[in-house]
Amino acid sequence: MILRLLLVGIVFFVIELYAFQAIRTVIKLRWLLTSYQIISLLLFVFILYSFTQFDRSVGQTKQTMITMGLLLLVYVPKIVLTIVLLGEDIFRVGAGAVNYFIDNNSDSGIIPSRRKFVSQIGLGLAAIPFLSLIYGITVGRYNYKVIKQAIYFPDLPDEFDGFTITQISDVHSGSFDNPEKINYAIDLVNEQNSDLILFTGDIVNTHAKEMHPWLATFNRIKPHEFGKYSVLGNHDYGEYVTWSTQIDKDENFDAIKNLYGQIGFKLLLNEHTFIQKGAAKIALVGVENWGHNFKQAGDLDKASKGLVKEDFKILMSHDPSHWDHVVQHDQKHFQLTLSGHTHGMQFGIEIPGYFKWSLAQYVYKQWAGLYSNLGRYVYVNRGFGFHAYPGRVGIMPEITVIQLKKGEKTA
Structure with missing residues (x-):
């Protein structure tokens, strides 16, 4: 434990050291540099103290979310600076070694001085995540997007051609703090006028009481002609606190x-x-949470008992790793699976139709949007709410509208 704390302390010291070197290239006034150091120290102490006060019997609170947001806001830009300047230091050491040993020139063998423009480039790059994280906290977390997706099935019953489904997922009501924005999102849900609405889990972060202030708001979701159905998510089991x-x-x-x-x-x-x-x-199948690295309460065999391969099936399973490891290989052929869970890690880059990246893709093969294999599809909703980090950057909160289409997709 002591060794781990020492290692963490060394890492933070190196990050602060490099960040200060970059700041010093653009700020020359001593009182400003001193102010920067004092503020950095106070922020570090506050973040460290806040984490030591985490109560596992309570779980995530507004305070822990503020702390996480502040941690990312302060240290992600500094990590960018560290990477840039560390890269330059490697180059400087290498250049000095070449000059000294190959050119045999002892005068030029001294490590070259740090270049001001490199620090300025580092500061410019660091400004990108800094401003993005601020945007994510102030705007992004409630910047709801309606994403429409048509999916074609040759075995879809004719009567269901054009059938629409609204999907929401990962509400995490314990994180909400803006009734006006949530009501706006509910209005968006209602405006879709879908035939069916499905909710794929995580209504709270941990405690049932988190949802109580929002019951009336979510009761505004109007009745849908073919019903309103849901399944549980991993957070609904209360696994992440000590009872x-x-x-x-x-x-x-x-x-x-x-x-x-x-x-x-x-x-x-x-x-x-x-x-x-x-x-x-069509059969609507709902399993409890099944995650490759999370709680596995889902029982696909039990949920689909009596169904056969020829039945057209829509499966609700919160965690997309269930589709990746189990569902897509099942002999009953589940045509469409709807999931959530990943949130796209609430941070990434999306240019619809061209480019999509998030750290989530290094954890989940299916992490946002539509994926397919041998006529089986899974759609991963990016989430309605937010958790841990109180914001969203690039990966916006989503209301999905899926249209079932009969036949093969044409180019």
Whole structure:
């Protein structure tokens, strides 16, 4: 433990040292440099103190979210500076060695001095994540986007050609602090006028009480002709806090399951139902959370008992790793899976139709949007809310509208 703390301390010291060197190239007034050092020290102490006050019996609070936001806002730009200047130092040492040993010139063998323009480039690059993180906290986290996606199936019953589904996921109601923005998002949901609405889990961060101030707001989601259905997400199980007793944990879990009903959604717990339209029907299958690295309460066999390969099936499974490791290989052929969970890590770059990147892609093969394999599709919703970092940069909160289409997609 002591060795780990020492290592962390050394890393932060190096980051602060390099950041100060860059700042010193553009700020010459001593009192400004002293002010920078004092502010940096105070921020470090505040962040360190806030993390030591984390109460695992309570879990995430507004204070922990502020701390995480501040940590990223302060240190991500400084890490960028460190990388730039460290790269220059490697070059300087290399250039000095070449001059000394190859040119055999002892005068030029001294390590070259740091170049001011490199520090300025580093500061310019550091400004990008700094401003982006500020935007993510002040604007991005409530910058809702409606994303429409048509998916083609040759075995879709004719009656369901053009059928629309609105999907929301990862509400994380304990993080909300702006009723006006949430009401706006609910209006967007209602404006889609879809045939069916599905909610793929994580109604809270941990505690059922987090949702209580928002029940009336989410009850504004209007009835949909073919129903409102939901499944559980990993956060709905209360796994990330320490409970005083198992009874308390169980009672909270029961209360969370009841929340879905309180906002008008039918919770599917390893079971399925049928959506009937005219003489045709499709199976809607809902599993509990199944994650490759998270809780595995989902039972696909139980949820789909009695269904056969020829049935057209829509599966709700919160974690897309379930599709990657299990669902896409299942012999029952689940045509469409709807997931969430990743949030796209709430940080990335998206240019629709051209480019998509996030750290999430190094953890999940399917992390945002539509993916397919052998006629099986999974759509990963980017999430309605936010968690841990109180913002979104590049990966915006999403309301998905999926249209089922009969046939093969044409170019």
